[in-house]
Amino acid sequence: MFLTVSVKDGMPKVSIKDRFSGYPVLLVPLALLTAGQLSAKAAAGRMLDGSSLVSIYTLLMYLFYGLRALSWILIIRHVRLSFAYPFMSLAYCIVPLASALVFGEPLSARIVVGMLLVCGGLMLIASGEERR
Amino acid sequence: MTPLLALVVLLASISQLLVKRGADRSIAGPEDRRGLLRRFCNLPLVLGALLAAGLPLLYSTALRELPLSIAYAANGLSYPLVLGGSALFLGERLNRRHLLGSLCICCGFFLWTDLL
Numbered sequence: 509m510f511l512t513v514s515v516k517d518g519m520p521k522v523s524i525k526d527r528f529s530g531y532p533v534l535l536v537p538l539a540l541l542t543a544g545q546l547s548a549k550a551a552a553g554r555m556l557d558g559s560s561l562v563s564i565y566t567l568l569m570y571l572f573y574g575l576r577a578l579s580w581i582l583i584i585r586h587v588r589l590s591f592a593y594p595f596m597s598l599a600y601c602i603v604p605l606a607s608a609l610v611f612g613e614p615l616s617a618r619i620v621v622g623m624l625l626v627c628g629g630l631m632l633i634a635s636g637e638e639r640r
Numbered sequence: 641m642t643p644l645l646a647l648v649v650l651l652a653s654i655s656q657l658l659v660k661r662g663a664d665r666s667i668a669g670p671e672d673r674r675g676l677l678r679r680f681c682n683l684p685l686v687l688g689a690l691l692a693a694g695l696p697l698l699y700s701t702a703l704r705e706l707p708l709s710i711a712y713a714a715n716g717l718s719y720p721l722v723l724g725g726s727a728l729f730l731g732e733r734l735n736r737r738h739l740l741g742s743l744c745i746c747c748g749f750f751l752w753t754d755l756l
Contacts, residue, residue, distance in 0.1 A: 546708070548696060548699055548708075549700075549703050549708040551700045551703075552701065552702075552703035552704045553704075555701065555704055566697070570696060600712070600713075600716060604709035604712060607707065607712070608709060611707070613707040613708065613709040614707075614709075615709060618751055621752075622713060622748045622749065622750075622752025622753070623713075623748065623752060624748070625744050625745070625747050625751060626716040626744070626748035626749065627748075628744050629716070629719070629741040629743070629746075629747075629748060630719060630741065630745065631741070632737050632738075633719060633737065633738055633741035634741075635737050636735050636737030636738040636741060
């Protein structure tokens with residue numbers, strides 16, 4: 509397990525085990541971000557068919573966003589931001605791929621080149637932060 | 641890109657700037673419970689947090705009109721907007737890599753969404 513939850517003085521304490529505090533742990537917020545985006549699209553589908561404005565997918569979207577924020581705060585204490593920030597730019601490749609897989613949305617060569625440019629731009633910005 | 645999605649990106653960038661402004665204000669002050677409450681209840685921080693909490697719902701509404709694989713590209717635009725805003729309103733300094741990265745993101749966005 510990446511995360512451990514213990515109770516000290518009646519207060520819950522969440523921590524990351526040292527042996528798992530390496531870079532693979534960054535896959536957790538990345539997966540939660542992707543799940544949040546897919547839930548947002550599923551919630552939009554529910555709005556579109558008029559079944560409900562707030563569906564189970566809306567709640568899932570908020571749950572995934574919340575867990576993503578929490579995991580990010582916990583992980584960033586153990587991983588260098590100069591690596592973590594550009595790593596998260598992978599979401600710009602993973603989310604469109606996931607939406608193609610889950611919702612059957614088309615992916616063109618133009619989109620793939622655009623994705624790579626956005627990822628590259630974010631990595632450049634992150635490297636600029638390191639040099640500040 | 642729809643007007644609603646453009647609004648979401650703009651509001652997301654504004655919320656980031658508000659949270660940063662509010663967080664800066666919350667640094668100094670008394671450490672007791674009342675002092676802490678007063679420090680973290682400043683207007684920019686509360687406005688930024690409220691905006692950030694409401695935005696997923698607005699984003700989900702915007703997704704009704706667009707495929708996720710296209711709409712997600714717009715999220716990337718918030719980075720150049722936040723960088724520009726932090727230079728304009730917070731007095732932060734930008735370097736060449738920030739500008740080049742922002743240019744790359746804008747080109748990628750226009751190519752991705754077929755606006756180029």
